[in-house]
Amino acid sequence: MGQRVRSEQGKPSSPRSDYVIEATDIVKRFGHVQALSGASLQVRPGEVLALVGDNGAGKSTLTKIICGALTPDSGRLAFWGETTTVTSIRHAQELGVETVYQDLALAPDLSVAENMFLGREPLTRGIFAGWPPSLDRKKMRQAARQAIAAAGISTLNSVDRAVRDLSGGQRQAIAVARAVMWATTAILMDEPTAALGTKQTDIVYESIRSAAARGLAVVVISHDIPKMLSLADRIAVMRQGRTVSNLPARDLTLTDVVTLMLGGHARGEAA
Numbered sequence: 001m002g003q004r005v006r007s008e009q010g011k012p013s014s015p016r017s018d019y020v021i022e023a024t025d026i027v028k029r030f031g032h033v034q035a036l037s038g039a040s041l042q043v044r045p046g047e048v049l050a051l052v053g054d055n056g057a058g059k060s061t062l063t064k065i066i067c068g069a070l071t072p073d074s075g076r077l078a079f080w081g082e083t084t085t086v087t088s089i090r091h092a093q094e095l096g097v098e099t100v101y102q103d104l105a106l107a108p109d110l111s112v113a114e115n116m117f118l119g120r121e122p123l124t125r126g127i128f129a130g131w132p133p134s135l136d137r138k139k140m141r142q143a144a145r146q147a148i149a150a151a152g153i154s155t156l157n158s159v160d161r162a163v164r165d166l167s168g169g170q171r172q173a174i175a176v177a178r179a180v181m182w183a184t185t186a187i188l189m190d191e192p193t194a195a196l197g198t199k200q201t202d203i204v205y206e207s208i209r210s211a212a213a214r215g216l217a218v219v220v221i222s223h224d225i226p227k228m229l230s231l232a233d234r235i236a237v238m239r240q241g242r243t244v245s246n247l248p249a250r251d252l253t254l255t256d257v258v259t260l261m262l263g264g265h266a267r268g269e270a271a
């Protein structure tokens, strides 16, 4: 792997759409459970989209489909207007899409630095005609230190510590830092602050805004609706496997969002 690129590698030179990600009419069933029954989502570069909805509404399932962790039963997924079948998490990463999973997806027995590079470890050339290659641990540790400092994680004294020994909040902060470090087109964050204290939560919110300011599309799932109303540009509300609205945050109140979550209509919205 070369030096990490923060170019717009995922963006075609003449994109066919203003949207980085467009998911349309996504359907997903787990056995008898209809998790998604026609969910849609659109997000532009530089935009923070909050995805809200009650427990079980389908938020995590929709993001897992976008990031290649799950395959939809039907529906269309497009990146920059190009219809794409995302075949794996790795494939989504190649499109510049990074994800912070609700269950974090860190490897507990590996160190912080190793987790930051999980599956994308840089190699050094061996001494005999470049062979055998080995892990460039120095580069990994340096990059991990930088990313962690940039993410404002001040409570972690070493990137060599095993993730198993860290607090829930530290783990969550590391998962966020890893996504911010690799993303070049979009970041999907599934409840990224659930385990965090006030200070670290504010840092994550800042990193969300600064990722958007860099031109990334950010989709954040959260149950903190008042915060989403001030942080996000748009709010998409999911209910029972469907996206029931996607409106600018400035046009919505807390009551509107809760009403939409429960099956009503926002003020001024056509019935």
Ligand SMILES: Nc1ncnc2c1ncn2[C@@H]1O[C@H](COP(=O)(O)OP(=O)(O)OP(=O)(O)O)[C@@H](O)[C@H]1O
Pocket: 030, 033, 034, 035, 053, 054, 055, 056, 057, 058, 059, 060, 061, 062, 102
């Ligand atoms: N792997 C799975 N196997 C079976 N059912 C699942 C699976 N994953 C999700 N579901 C079901 O699909 C529905 C949507 O779940 P999902 O996790 O997407 O909801 P959510 O909106 O993220 O909820 P929460 O706010 O609680 O995280 C739920 O009824 C859930 O039980």
Ligand SMILES: [Mg+2]
Pocket: 059, 060, 061, 102, 190
């Ligand atoms: Mg969820």
